[in-house]
Amino acid sequence: MSGADGYLLAVIAAMTVATFFTRAAPFLVLGRYMEHPLVRHLGRYLPPAVMLLLVVYAVRDVEPLAPPFGLYHLAAIAVTALCHLRWRNALVSIAAGTAVFMVLTRLAPLG
Amino acid sequence: MNAFVRMSERTPGLAAAARASLPVFFGYVPLGMVFGVLFVQLGYAWWYATLMSIAVFAGAAQFMAVTLLAAGAGVGEIAVTTVVINARHAFYGLSLGPRLPRRGVTRWYPVFALTDETYSLLTSIQAPPGADPARFRVTVAALNQFWWVLGTSLGAWLGSGLGGDVAGLDFALTALFVVLTIEQAMTVRAVRPFVIAAAAAAAGFVFGGRDYMLIVALAFVTAVLLADGSREAA
Structure with a gap:
Protein backbone atom coordinates (compact mmCIF):
# COMPACT_ATOMS: atom_id res chain seq x y z
CA MET A 1 0.00 0.00 0.00
CA VAL A 59 -21.02 25.61 -13.29
CA ARG A 60 -19.08 28.00 -11.05
CA ASP A 61 -15.89 27.74 -13.13
CA VAL A 62 -17.56 28.83 -16.38
CA GLU A 63 -16.10 32.06 -17.84
CA PRO A 64 -19.11 34.10 -19.02
CA LEU A 65 -17.00 36.82 -20.67
CA ALA A 66 -14.70 34.63 -22.78
CA PRO A 67 -15.70 32.38 -25.73
CA PRO A 68 -17.78 30.21 -25.65
CA PHE A 69 -19.41 32.52 -23.03
CA GLY A 70 -20.85 29.58 -21.09
CA LEU A 71 -23.20 28.86 -23.98
CA TYR A 72 -22.34 25.12 -24.15
CA HIS A 73 -23.30 24.76 -20.50
CA LEU A 74 -26.42 26.87 -21.02
CA ALA A 75 -27.53 24.84 -24.06
CA ALA A 76 -26.93 21.51 -22.29
CA ILE A 77 -28.81 22.69 -19.18
CA ALA A 78 -31.70 23.89 -21.38
CA VAL A 79 -31.87 20.51 -23.16
CA THR A 80 -31.81 18.69 -19.81
CA ALA A 81 -34.61 20.87 -18.41
CA LEU A 82 -36.78 20.68 -21.56
CA CYS A 83 -36.42 16.89 -21.76
CA HIS A 84 -37.35 16.62 -18.11
CA LEU A 85 -40.39 18.88 -18.44
CA ARG A 86 -41.50 16.86 -21.49
CA TRP A 87 -40.88 13.25 -20.37
CA ARG A 88 -40.01 13.46 -16.67
CA ASN A 89 -37.57 10.59 -17.01
CA ALA A 90 -34.39 11.46 -15.10
CA LEU A 91 -32.19 9.08 -17.09
CA VAL A 92 -33.35 10.42 -20.48
CA SER A 93 -32.92 14.05 -19.36
CA ILE A 94 -29.43 13.49 -17.91
CA ALA A 95 -28.27 11.44 -20.92
CA ALA A 96 -29.57 14.01 -23.44
CA GLY A 97 -28.05 17.00 -21.64
CA THR A 98 -24.69 15.29 -21.17
CA ALA A 99 -24.61 14.15 -24.82
CA VAL A 100 -25.33 17.71 -26.02
CA PHE A 101 -22.58 19.05 -23.77
CA MET A 102 -20.00 16.49 -24.95
CA VAL A 103 -20.84 17.06 -28.63
CA LEU A 104 -20.72 20.87 -28.29
CA THR A 105 -17.39 20.87 -26.45
CA ARG A 106 -15.89 18.58 -29.11
CA LEU A 107 -17.23 20.40 -32.19
CA ALA A 108 -16.52 23.75 -30.44
CA PRO A 109 -18.52 25.90 -32.92
CA LEU A 110 -17.66 29.03 -30.92
CA GLY A 111 -13.94 28.34 -30.75
CA MET B 1 -41.62 -23.75 8.90
CA ASN B 2 -40.91 -20.60 10.80
CA ALA B 3 -38.29 -19.58 8.26
CA PHE B 4 -40.68 -20.36 5.42
CA VAL B 5 -43.40 -18.19 6.93
CA ARG B 6 -40.94 -15.38 7.44
CA MET B 7 -39.76 -15.66 3.84
CA SER B 8 -43.27 -15.58 2.37
CA GLU B 9 -44.02 -12.57 4.55
CA ARG B 10 -41.05 -10.81 3.05
CA THR B 11 -41.68 -11.66 -0.58
CA PRO B 12 -44.52 -9.22 -1.35
CA GLY B 13 -42.43 -6.48 0.27
CA LEU B 14 -39.40 -7.41 -1.80
CA ALA B 15 -41.29 -7.37 -5.10
CA ALA B 16 -42.84 -3.99 -4.30
CA ALA B 17 -39.49 -2.60 -3.18
CA ALA B 18 -37.86 -3.74 -6.43
CA ARG B 19 -40.62 -2.05 -8.45
CA ALA B 20 -40.23 1.16 -6.47
CA SER B 21 -36.46 1.07 -6.84
CA LEU B 22 -36.47 0.47 -10.62
CA PRO B 23 -36.24 4.17 -11.67
CA VAL B 24 -33.34 4.53 -9.25
CA PHE B 25 -31.66 1.56 -10.96
CA PHE B 26 -31.85 3.41 -14.28
CA GLY B 27 -30.45 6.56 -12.69
CA TYR B 28 -27.79 5.15 -10.39
CA VAL B 29 -26.16 2.53 -12.62
CA PRO B 30 -25.17 4.91 -15.48
CA LEU B 31 -24.35 7.76 -13.10
CA GLY B 32 -22.36 5.38 -10.89
CA MET B 33 -20.49 4.23 -13.99
CA VAL B 34 -19.59 7.85 -14.78
CA PHE B 35 -18.26 8.21 -11.25
CA GLY B 36 -16.30 4.95 -11.55
CA VAL B 37 -14.72 6.00 -14.86
CA LEU B 38 -13.74 9.43 -13.46
CA PHE B 39 -12.47 7.86 -10.24
CA VAL B 40 -9.99 5.49 -11.88
CA GLN B 41 -8.56 8.45 -13.86
CA LEU B 42 -7.02 9.40 -10.51
CA GLY B 43 -4.85 6.28 -10.74
CA TYR B 44 -6.27 4.30 -7.81
CA ALA B 45 -7.32 0.63 -7.97
CA TRP B 46 -10.91 0.21 -9.23
CA TRP B 47 -12.17 -1.46 -6.06
CA TYR B 48 -11.55 1.70 -4.03
CA ALA B 49 -14.56 3.12 -5.92
CA THR B 50 -16.59 0.12 -4.69
CA LEU B 51 -15.36 0.67 -1.14
CA MET B 52 -16.26 4.38 -1.27
CA SER B 53 -19.77 3.66 -2.55
CA ILE B 54 -20.37 1.07 0.19
CA ALA B 55 -19.01 3.25 3.02
CA VAL B 56 -20.05 6.76 1.91
CA PHE B 57 -23.00 6.39 -0.52
CA ALA B 58 -23.38 10.09 -1.44
CA GLY B 59 -23.38 10.79 -5.19
CA ALA B 60 -22.70 14.53 -5.28
CA ALA B 61 -20.06 14.36 -2.52
CA GLN B 62 -18.31 11.45 -4.25
CA PHE B 63 -18.14 13.36 -7.55
CA MET B 64 -16.81 16.40 -5.72
CA ALA B 65 -14.25 14.18 -3.97
CA VAL B 66 -12.81 13.17 -7.35
CA THR B 67 -12.02 16.83 -8.07
CA LEU B 68 -10.62 17.39 -4.58
CA LEU B 69 -8.56 14.17 -4.61
CA ALA B 70 -7.09 15.21 -7.97
CA ALA B 71 -6.08 18.54 -6.40
CA GLY B 72 -4.60 16.74 -3.36
CA ALA B 73 -6.94 18.57 -0.97
CA GLY B 74 -6.58 18.01 2.76
CA VAL B 75 -8.65 15.32 4.53
CA GLY B 76 -10.26 17.99 6.74
CA GLU B 77 -11.15 20.14 3.74
CA ILE B 78 -12.79 17.14 2.03
CA ALA B 79 -14.72 16.27 5.23
CA VAL B 80 -16.05 19.84 5.55
CA THR B 81 -16.97 19.95 1.85
CA THR B 82 -18.81 16.63 2.29
CA VAL B 83 -20.85 18.06 5.18
CA VAL B 84 -21.64 21.18 3.14
CA ILE B 85 -22.68 19.25 0.03
CA ASN B 86 -24.79 16.81 2.08
CA ALA B 87 -26.24 19.52 4.35
CA ARG B 88 -29.62 19.22 2.63
CA HIS B 89 -29.82 15.58 3.81
CA ALA B 90 -30.04 16.84 7.39
CA PHE B 91 -33.35 18.41 6.40
CA TYR B 92 -34.54 15.20 4.79
CA GLY B 93 -34.08 13.55 8.19
CA LEU B 94 -36.39 16.18 9.69
CA SER B 95 -39.45 15.01 7.77
CA LEU B 96 -38.49 11.32 7.69
CA GLY B 97 -37.59 11.06 11.38
CA PRO B 98 -41.09 10.73 12.87
CA ARG B 99 -41.86 7.75 10.56
CA LEU B 100 -38.85 5.65 11.60
CA PRO B 101 -38.70 3.09 14.46
CA ARG B 102 -36.95 4.26 17.62
CA ARG B 103 -33.85 2.12 17.37
CA GLY B 104 -31.97 -0.57 15.50
CA VAL B 105 -31.04 -1.22 11.87
CA THR B 106 -34.54 -0.28 10.67
CA ARG B 107 -33.93 3.23 12.06
CA TRP B 108 -30.28 3.84 11.27
CA TYR B 109 -29.77 2.14 7.92
CA PRO B 110 -32.32 4.39 6.13
CA VAL B 111 -30.62 7.36 7.83
CA PHE B 112 -27.20 6.14 6.64
CA ALA B 113 -28.53 5.65 3.09
CA LEU B 114 -30.53 8.90 2.92
CA THR B 115 -29.72 10.11 -0.60
CA ASP B 116 -32.04 12.43 -2.55
CA GLU B 117 -33.56 9.44 -4.32
CA THR B 118 -33.93 7.25 -1.21
CA TYR B 119 -35.61 10.15 0.57
CA SER B 120 -38.08 10.76 -2.26
CA LEU B 121 -39.04 7.07 -2.37
CA LEU B 122 -39.32 6.64 1.40
CA THR B 123 -41.56 9.68 1.73
CA SER B 124 -43.80 8.91 -1.26
CA ILE B 125 -44.47 5.15 -1.27
CA GLN B 126 -46.23 2.79 1.14
CA ALA B 127 -45.30 -0.76 2.11
CA PRO B 128 -47.72 -3.28 0.49
CA PRO B 129 -50.31 -4.98 2.73
CA GLY B 130 -48.73 -7.75 4.79
CA ALA B 131 -45.22 -6.29 4.59
CA ASP B 132 -43.54 -4.75 7.61
CA PRO B 133 -43.13 -1.01 6.80
CA ALA B 134 -39.83 -0.71 8.69
CA ARG B 135 -38.30 -3.66 6.81
CA PHE B 136 -39.76 -2.39 3.56
CA ARG B 137 -37.92 0.93 3.97
CA VAL B 138 -34.64 -0.90 4.64
CA THR B 139 -35.17 -3.03 1.51
CA VAL B 140 -35.82 0.02 -0.71
CA ALA B 141 -32.81 1.88 0.69
CA ALA B 142 -30.57 -1.20 0.35
CA LEU B 143 -31.64 -1.81 -3.26
CA ASN B 144 -30.85 1.83 -4.08
CA GLN B 145 -27.41 1.52 -2.55
CA PHE B 146 -26.85 -1.78 -4.35
CA TRP B 147 -27.52 -0.11 -7.75
CA TRP B 148 -25.04 2.64 -6.86
CA VAL B 149 -22.34 0.19 -5.74
CA LEU B 150 -22.97 -1.91 -8.88
CA GLY B 151 -22.70 1.12 -11.20
CA THR B 152 -19.57 2.59 -9.62
CA SER B 153 -17.86 -0.83 -9.60
CA LEU B 154 -18.71 -1.49 -13.26
CA GLY B 155 -17.55 1.98 -14.34
CA ALA B 156 -14.31 1.78 -12.39
CA TRP B 157 -13.62 -1.77 -13.57
CA LEU B 158 -14.39 -1.08 -17.24
CA GLY B 159 -12.92 2.42 -17.13
CA SER B 160 -9.54 1.16 -16.04
CA GLY B 161 -9.48 -1.00 -19.19
CA LEU B 162 -11.07 1.47 -21.62
CA GLY B 163 -9.54 4.84 -20.73
CA GLY B 164 -11.34 6.54 -23.65
CA ASP B 165 -12.07 10.24 -24.06
CA VAL B 166 -14.54 10.94 -21.26
CA ALA B 167 -14.10 14.73 -21.05
CA GLY B 168 -17.44 16.35 -20.33
CA LEU B 169 -19.05 13.14 -19.05
CA ASP B 170 -19.12 14.69 -15.59
CA PHE B 171 -21.72 17.13 -16.92
CA ALA B 172 -24.10 14.31 -15.89
CA LEU B 173 -23.81 15.68 -12.35
CA THR B 174 -24.90 19.17 -13.41
CA ALA B 175 -27.75 17.56 -15.34
CA LEU B 176 -28.74 15.54 -12.25
CA PHE B 177 -29.07 18.73 -10.21
CA VAL B 178 -31.11 20.36 -13.00
CA VAL B 179 -33.45 17.36 -12.90
CA LEU B 180 -33.70 17.43 -9.08
CA THR B 181 -34.39 21.20 -9.13
CA ILE B 182 -37.34 20.59 -11.48
CA GLU B 183 -38.55 17.69 -9.31
CA GLN B 184 -38.34 19.89 -6.20
CA ALA B 185 -40.18 22.71 -7.98
CA MET B 186 -43.00 20.32 -8.86
CA THR B 187 -43.24 19.16 -5.25
CA VAL B 188 -42.94 22.46 -3.40
CA ARG B 189 -45.02 24.55 -5.87
CA ALA B 190 -43.56 27.87 -4.66
CA VAL B 191 -41.28 30.38 -6.36
CA ARG B 192 -39.81 31.95 -3.25
CA PRO B 193 -37.23 29.24 -2.40
CA PHE B 194 -35.75 29.67 -5.89
CA VAL B 195 -35.71 33.49 -5.67
CA ILE B 196 -33.92 33.20 -2.33
CA ALA B 197 -31.49 30.65 -3.81
CA ALA B 198 -30.71 32.96 -6.76
CA ALA B 199 -30.00 35.86 -4.41
CA ALA B 200 -27.95 33.55 -2.21
CA ALA B 201 -25.88 32.38 -5.18
CA ALA B 202 -25.08 36.02 -6.03
CA ALA B 203 -24.15 36.71 -2.41
CA GLY B 204 -22.07 33.52 -2.39
CA PHE B 205 -19.98 34.67 -5.38
CA VAL B 206 -19.54 38.18 -3.96
CA PHE B 207 -18.56 37.15 -0.42
CA GLY B 208 -17.15 33.65 -0.91
CA GLY B 209 -15.69 33.65 -4.41
CA ARG B 210 -15.93 30.55 -6.58
CA ASP B 211 -14.52 28.16 -4.02
CA TYR B 212 -16.67 29.13 -1.05
CA MET B 213 -19.83 30.33 -2.77
CA LEU B 214 -21.79 27.22 -1.76
CA ILE B 215 -21.21 27.45 1.98
CA VAL B 216 -21.88 31.23 1.99
CA ALA B 217 -25.03 30.72 -0.10
CA LEU B 218 -26.28 27.91 2.17
CA ALA B 219 -25.84 30.11 5.25
CA PHE B 220 -27.69 32.93 3.44
CA VAL B 221 -30.58 30.64 2.41
CA THR B 222 -30.89 29.16 5.91
CA ALA B 223 -30.91 32.62 7.53
CA VAL B 224 -33.58 33.98 5.15
CA LEU B 225 -35.76 30.86 5.54
CA LEU B 226 -35.48 31.05 9.35
CA ALA B 227 -36.52 34.71 9.23
CA ASP B 228 -39.45 33.79 6.92
CA GLY B 229 -40.48 30.95 9.19
CA SER B 230 -40.44 32.97 12.40
CA ARG B 231 -42.44 35.76 10.70
CA GLU B 232 -45.05 33.19 9.66
CA ALA B 233 -45.15 31.73 13.15
CA ALA B 234 -45.51 35.19 14.75
Whole structure:
Protein backbone atom coordinates (compact mmCIF):
# COMPACT_ATOMS: atom_id res chain seq x y z
CA MET A 1 0.00 0.00 0.00
CA SER A 2 1.43 3.36 -1.04
CA GLY A 3 1.11 6.69 0.74
CA ALA A 4 -1.47 7.73 -1.85
CA ASP A 5 -3.62 4.74 -0.84
CA GLY A 6 -3.35 5.75 2.82
CA TYR A 7 -4.47 9.28 1.87
CA LEU A 8 -7.44 7.87 -0.06
CA LEU A 9 -8.45 5.57 2.83
CA ALA A 10 -8.29 8.53 5.24
CA VAL A 11 -10.48 10.55 2.83
CA ILE A 12 -13.01 7.69 2.52
CA ALA A 13 -13.14 7.31 6.33
CA ALA A 14 -13.60 11.07 6.80
CA MET A 15 -16.34 11.19 4.15
CA THR A 16 -18.13 8.20 5.74
CA VAL A 17 -18.23 9.92 9.14
CA ALA A 18 -19.12 13.31 7.62
CA THR A 19 -21.96 11.88 5.50
CA PHE A 20 -23.48 9.84 8.32
CA PHE A 21 -23.13 12.75 10.73
CA THR A 22 -24.96 15.05 8.30
CA ARG A 23 -27.80 12.60 7.70
CA ALA A 24 -28.15 11.75 11.40
CA ALA A 25 -27.70 15.36 12.61
CA PRO A 26 -31.40 16.16 13.12
CA PHE A 27 -31.83 12.97 15.17
CA LEU A 28 -28.74 13.65 17.26
CA VAL A 29 -29.12 17.41 17.73
CA LEU A 30 -32.82 18.18 17.70
CA GLY A 31 -34.37 15.15 19.33
CA ARG A 32 -37.84 16.15 20.45
CA TYR A 33 -37.69 19.54 18.68
CA MET A 34 -38.12 17.79 15.31
CA GLU A 35 -41.79 18.84 15.20
CA HIS A 36 -41.06 22.55 15.82
CA PRO A 37 -42.78 24.73 13.16
CA LEU A 38 -39.53 26.51 12.32
CA VAL A 39 -37.80 23.17 11.71
CA ARG A 40 -40.69 22.02 9.51
CA HIS A 41 -40.49 25.28 7.54
CA LEU A 42 -36.78 24.69 6.85
CA GLY A 43 -37.43 21.04 6.03
CA ARG A 44 -39.94 22.11 3.41
CA TYR A 45 -38.17 25.01 1.68
CA LEU A 46 -34.46 24.31 2.06
CA PRO A 47 -34.24 21.28 -0.29
CA PRO A 48 -35.56 23.10 -3.42
CA ALA A 49 -33.27 26.08 -2.75
CA VAL A 50 -30.25 23.81 -2.23
CA MET A 51 -30.93 21.94 -5.46
CA LEU A 52 -30.81 25.19 -7.49
CA LEU A 53 -27.65 26.24 -5.62
CA LEU A 54 -26.01 22.95 -6.59
CA VAL A 55 -26.73 23.68 -10.27
CA VAL A 56 -25.02 27.07 -9.93
CA TYR A 57 -22.16 25.52 -7.95
CA ALA A 58 -21.63 22.89 -10.64
CA VAL A 59 -21.02 25.61 -13.29
CA ARG A 60 -19.08 28.00 -11.05
CA ASP A 61 -15.89 27.74 -13.13
CA VAL A 62 -17.56 28.83 -16.38
CA GLU A 63 -16.10 32.06 -17.84
CA PRO A 64 -19.11 34.10 -19.02
CA LEU A 65 -17.00 36.82 -20.67
CA ALA A 66 -14.70 34.63 -22.78
CA PRO A 67 -15.70 32.38 -25.73
CA PRO A 68 -17.78 30.21 -25.65
CA PHE A 69 -19.41 32.52 -23.03
CA GLY A 70 -20.85 29.58 -21.09
CA LEU A 71 -23.20 28.86 -23.98
CA TYR A 72 -22.34 25.12 -24.15
CA HIS A 73 -23.30 24.76 -20.50
CA LEU A 74 -26.42 26.87 -21.02
CA ALA A 75 -27.53 24.84 -24.06
CA ALA A 76 -26.93 21.51 -22.29
CA ILE A 77 -28.81 22.69 -19.18
CA ALA A 78 -31.70 23.89 -21.38
CA VAL A 79 -31.87 20.51 -23.16
CA THR A 80 -31.81 18.69 -19.81
CA ALA A 81 -34.61 20.87 -18.41
CA LEU A 82 -36.78 20.68 -21.56
CA CYS A 83 -36.42 16.89 -21.76
CA HIS A 84 -37.35 16.62 -18.11
CA LEU A 85 -40.39 18.88 -18.44
CA ARG A 86 -41.50 16.86 -21.49
CA TRP A 87 -40.88 13.25 -20.37
CA ARG A 88 -40.01 13.46 -16.67
CA ASN A 89 -37.57 10.59 -17.01
CA ALA A 90 -34.39 11.46 -15.10
CA LEU A 91 -32.19 9.08 -17.09
CA VAL A 92 -33.35 10.42 -20.48
CA SER A 93 -32.92 14.05 -19.36
CA ILE A 94 -29.43 13.49 -17.91
CA ALA A 95 -28.27 11.44 -20.92
CA ALA A 96 -29.57 14.01 -23.44
CA GLY A 97 -28.05 17.00 -21.64
CA THR A 98 -24.69 15.29 -21.17
CA ALA A 99 -24.61 14.15 -24.82
CA VAL A 100 -25.33 17.71 -26.02
CA PHE A 101 -22.58 19.05 -23.77
CA MET A 102 -20.00 16.49 -24.95
CA VAL A 103 -20.84 17.06 -28.63
CA LEU A 104 -20.72 20.87 -28.29
CA THR A 105 -17.39 20.87 -26.45
CA ARG A 106 -15.89 18.58 -29.11
CA LEU A 107 -17.23 20.40 -32.19
CA ALA A 108 -16.52 23.75 -30.44
CA PRO A 109 -18.52 25.90 -32.92
CA LEU A 110 -17.66 29.03 -30.92
CA GLY A 111 -13.94 28.34 -30.75
CA MET B 1 -41.62 -23.75 8.90
CA ASN B 2 -40.91 -20.60 10.80
CA ALA B 3 -38.29 -19.58 8.26
CA PHE B 4 -40.68 -20.36 5.42
CA VAL B 5 -43.40 -18.19 6.93
CA ARG B 6 -40.94 -15.38 7.44
CA MET B 7 -39.76 -15.66 3.84
CA SER B 8 -43.27 -15.58 2.37
CA GLU B 9 -44.02 -12.57 4.55
CA ARG B 10 -41.05 -10.81 3.05
CA THR B 11 -41.68 -11.66 -0.58
CA PRO B 12 -44.52 -9.22 -1.35
CA GLY B 13 -42.43 -6.48 0.27
CA LEU B 14 -39.40 -7.41 -1.80
CA ALA B 15 -41.29 -7.37 -5.10
CA ALA B 16 -42.84 -3.99 -4.30
CA ALA B 17 -39.49 -2.60 -3.18
CA ALA B 18 -37.86 -3.74 -6.43
CA ARG B 19 -40.62 -2.05 -8.45
CA ALA B 20 -40.23 1.16 -6.47
CA SER B 21 -36.46 1.07 -6.84
CA LEU B 22 -36.47 0.47 -10.62
CA PRO B 23 -36.24 4.17 -11.67
CA VAL B 24 -33.34 4.53 -9.25
CA PHE B 25 -31.66 1.56 -10.96
CA PHE B 26 -31.85 3.41 -14.28
CA GLY B 27 -30.45 6.56 -12.69
CA TYR B 28 -27.79 5.15 -10.39
CA VAL B 29 -26.16 2.53 -12.62
CA PRO B 30 -25.17 4.91 -15.48
CA LEU B 31 -24.35 7.76 -13.10
CA GLY B 32 -22.36 5.38 -10.89
CA MET B 33 -20.49 4.23 -13.99
CA VAL B 34 -19.59 7.85 -14.78
CA PHE B 35 -18.26 8.21 -11.25
CA GLY B 36 -16.30 4.95 -11.55
CA VAL B 37 -14.72 6.00 -14.86
CA LEU B 38 -13.74 9.43 -13.46
CA PHE B 39 -12.47 7.86 -10.24
CA VAL B 40 -9.99 5.49 -11.88
CA GLN B 41 -8.56 8.45 -13.86
CA LEU B 42 -7.02 9.40 -10.51
CA GLY B 43 -4.85 6.28 -10.74
CA TYR B 44 -6.27 4.30 -7.81
CA ALA B 45 -7.32 0.63 -7.97
CA TRP B 46 -10.91 0.21 -9.23
CA TRP B 47 -12.17 -1.46 -6.06
CA TYR B 48 -11.55 1.70 -4.03
CA ALA B 49 -14.56 3.12 -5.92
CA THR B 50 -16.59 0.12 -4.69
CA LEU B 51 -15.36 0.67 -1.14
CA MET B 52 -16.26 4.38 -1.27
CA SER B 53 -19.77 3.66 -2.55
CA ILE B 54 -20.37 1.07 0.19
CA ALA B 55 -19.01 3.25 3.02
CA VAL B 56 -20.05 6.76 1.91
CA PHE B 57 -23.00 6.39 -0.52
CA ALA B 58 -23.38 10.09 -1.44
CA GLY B 59 -23.38 10.79 -5.19
CA ALA B 60 -22.70 14.53 -5.28
CA ALA B 61 -20.06 14.36 -2.52
CA GLN B 62 -18.31 11.45 -4.25
CA PHE B 63 -18.14 13.36 -7.55
CA MET B 64 -16.81 16.40 -5.72
CA ALA B 65 -14.25 14.18 -3.97
CA VAL B 66 -12.81 13.17 -7.35
CA THR B 67 -12.02 16.83 -8.07
CA LEU B 68 -10.62 17.39 -4.58
CA LEU B 69 -8.56 14.17 -4.61
CA ALA B 70 -7.09 15.21 -7.97
CA ALA B 71 -6.08 18.54 -6.40
CA GLY B 72 -4.60 16.74 -3.36
CA ALA B 73 -6.94 18.57 -0.97
CA GLY B 74 -6.58 18.01 2.76
CA VAL B 75 -8.65 15.32 4.53
CA GLY B 76 -10.26 17.99 6.74
CA GLU B 77 -11.15 20.14 3.74
CA ILE B 78 -12.79 17.14 2.03
CA ALA B 79 -14.72 16.27 5.23
CA VAL B 80 -16.05 19.84 5.55
CA THR B 81 -16.97 19.95 1.85
CA THR B 82 -18.81 16.63 2.29
CA VAL B 83 -20.85 18.06 5.18
CA VAL B 84 -21.64 21.18 3.14
CA ILE B 85 -22.68 19.25 0.03
CA ASN B 86 -24.79 16.81 2.08
CA ALA B 87 -26.24 19.52 4.35
CA ARG B 88 -29.62 19.22 2.63
CA HIS B 89 -29.82 15.58 3.81
CA ALA B 90 -30.04 16.84 7.39
CA PHE B 91 -33.35 18.41 6.40
CA TYR B 92 -34.54 15.20 4.79
CA GLY B 93 -34.08 13.55 8.19
CA LEU B 94 -36.39 16.18 9.69
CA SER B 95 -39.45 15.01 7.77
CA LEU B 96 -38.49 11.32 7.69
CA GLY B 97 -37.59 11.06 11.38
CA PRO B 98 -41.09 10.73 12.87
CA ARG B 99 -41.86 7.75 10.56
CA LEU B 100 -38.85 5.65 11.60
CA PRO B 101 -38.70 3.09 14.46
CA ARG B 102 -36.95 4.26 17.62
CA ARG B 103 -33.85 2.12 17.37
CA GLY B 104 -31.97 -0.57 15.50
CA VAL B 105 -31.04 -1.22 11.87
CA THR B 106 -34.54 -0.28 10.67
CA ARG B 107 -33.93 3.23 12.06
CA TRP B 108 -30.28 3.84 11.27
CA TYR B 109 -29.77 2.14 7.92
CA PRO B 110 -32.32 4.39 6.13
CA VAL B 111 -30.62 7.36 7.83
CA PHE B 112 -27.20 6.14 6.64
CA ALA B 113 -28.53 5.65 3.09
CA LEU B 114 -30.53 8.90 2.92
CA THR B 115 -29.72 10.11 -0.60
CA ASP B 116 -32.04 12.43 -2.55
CA GLU B 117 -33.56 9.44 -4.32
CA THR B 118 -33.93 7.25 -1.21
CA TYR B 119 -35.61 10.15 0.57
CA SER B 120 -38.08 10.76 -2.26
CA LEU B 121 -39.04 7.07 -2.37
CA LEU B 122 -39.32 6.64 1.40
CA THR B 123 -41.56 9.68 1.73
CA SER B 124 -43.80 8.91 -1.26
CA ILE B 125 -44.47 5.15 -1.27
CA GLN B 126 -46.23 2.79 1.14
CA ALA B 127 -45.30 -0.76 2.11
CA PRO B 128 -47.72 -3.28 0.49
CA PRO B 129 -50.31 -4.98 2.73
CA GLY B 130 -48.73 -7.75 4.79
CA ALA B 131 -45.22 -6.29 4.59
CA ASP B 132 -43.54 -4.75 7.61
CA PRO B 133 -43.13 -1.01 6.80
CA ALA B 134 -39.83 -0.71 8.69
CA ARG B 135 -38.30 -3.66 6.81
CA PHE B 136 -39.76 -2.39 3.56
CA ARG B 137 -37.92 0.93 3.97
CA VAL B 138 -34.64 -0.90 4.64
CA THR B 139 -35.17 -3.03 1.51
CA VAL B 140 -35.82 0.02 -0.71
CA ALA B 141 -32.81 1.88 0.69
CA ALA B 142 -30.57 -1.20 0.35
CA LEU B 143 -31.64 -1.81 -3.26
CA ASN B 144 -30.85 1.83 -4.08
CA GLN B 145 -27.41 1.52 -2.55
CA PHE B 146 -26.85 -1.78 -4.35
CA TRP B 147 -27.52 -0.11 -7.75
CA TRP B 148 -25.04 2.64 -6.86
CA VAL B 149 -22.34 0.19 -5.74
CA LEU B 150 -22.97 -1.91 -8.88
CA GLY B 151 -22.70 1.12 -11.20
CA THR B 152 -19.57 2.59 -9.62
CA SER B 153 -17.86 -0.83 -9.60
CA LEU B 154 -18.71 -1.49 -13.26
CA GLY B 155 -17.55 1.98 -14.34
CA ALA B 156 -14.31 1.78 -12.39
CA TRP B 157 -13.62 -1.77 -13.57
CA LEU B 158 -14.39 -1.08 -17.24
CA GLY B 159 -12.92 2.42 -17.13
CA SER B 160 -9.54 1.16 -16.04
CA GLY B 161 -9.48 -1.00 -19.19
CA LEU B 162 -11.07 1.47 -21.62
CA GLY B 163 -9.54 4.84 -20.73
CA GLY B 164 -11.34 6.54 -23.65
CA ASP B 165 -12.07 10.24 -24.06
CA VAL B 166 -14.54 10.94 -21.26
CA ALA B 167 -14.10 14.73 -21.05
CA GLY B 168 -17.44 16.35 -20.33
CA LEU B 169 -19.05 13.14 -19.05
CA ASP B 170 -19.12 14.69 -15.59
CA PHE B 171 -21.72 17.13 -16.92
CA ALA B 172 -24.10 14.31 -15.89
CA LEU B 173 -23.81 15.68 -12.35
CA THR B 174 -24.90 19.17 -13.41
CA ALA B 175 -27.75 17.56 -15.34
CA LEU B 176 -28.74 15.54 -12.25
CA PHE B 177 -29.07 18.73 -10.21
CA VAL B 178 -31.11 20.36 -13.00
CA VAL B 179 -33.45 17.36 -12.90
CA LEU B 180 -33.70 17.43 -9.08
CA THR B 181 -34.39 21.20 -9.13
CA ILE B 182 -37.34 20.59 -11.48
CA GLU B 183 -38.55 17.69 -9.31
CA GLN B 184 -38.34 19.89 -6.20
CA ALA B 185 -40.18 22.71 -7.98
CA MET B 186 -43.00 20.32 -8.86
CA THR B 187 -43.24 19.16 -5.25
CA VAL B 188 -42.94 22.46 -3.40
CA ARG B 189 -45.02 24.55 -5.87
CA ALA B 190 -43.56 27.87 -4.66
CA VAL B 191 -41.28 30.38 -6.36
CA ARG B 192 -39.81 31.95 -3.25
CA PRO B 193 -37.23 29.24 -2.40
CA PHE B 194 -35.75 29.67 -5.89
CA VAL B 195 -35.71 33.49 -5.67
CA ILE B 196 -33.92 33.20 -2.33
CA ALA B 197 -31.49 30.65 -3.81
CA ALA B 198 -30.71 32.96 -6.76
CA ALA B 199 -30.00 35.86 -4.41
CA ALA B 200 -27.95 33.55 -2.21
CA ALA B 201 -25.88 32.38 -5.18
CA ALA B 202 -25.08 36.02 -6.03
CA ALA B 203 -24.15 36.71 -2.41
CA GLY B 204 -22.07 33.52 -2.39
CA PHE B 205 -19.98 34.67 -5.38
CA VAL B 206 -19.54 38.18 -3.96
CA PHE B 207 -18.56 37.15 -0.42
CA GLY B 208 -17.15 33.65 -0.91
CA GLY B 209 -15.69 33.65 -4.41
CA ARG B 210 -15.93 30.55 -6.58
CA ASP B 211 -14.52 28.16 -4.02
CA TYR B 212 -16.67 29.13 -1.05
CA MET B 213 -19.83 30.33 -2.77
CA LEU B 214 -21.79 27.22 -1.76
CA ILE B 215 -21.21 27.45 1.98
CA VAL B 216 -21.88 31.23 1.99
CA ALA B 217 -25.03 30.72 -0.10
CA LEU B 218 -26.28 27.91 2.17
CA ALA B 219 -25.84 30.11 5.25
CA PHE B 220 -27.69 32.93 3.44
CA VAL B 221 -30.58 30.64 2.41
CA THR B 222 -30.89 29.16 5.91
CA ALA B 223 -30.91 32.62 7.53
CA VAL B 224 -33.58 33.98 5.15
CA LEU B 225 -35.76 30.86 5.54
CA LEU B 226 -35.48 31.05 9.35
CA ALA B 227 -36.52 34.71 9.23
CA ASP B 228 -39.45 33.79 6.92
CA GLY B 229 -40.48 30.95 9.19
CA SER B 230 -40.44 32.97 12.40
CA ARG B 231 -42.44 35.76 10.70
CA GLU B 232 -45.05 33.19 9.66
CA ALA B 233 -45.15 31.73 13.15
CA ALA B 234 -45.51 35.19 14.75
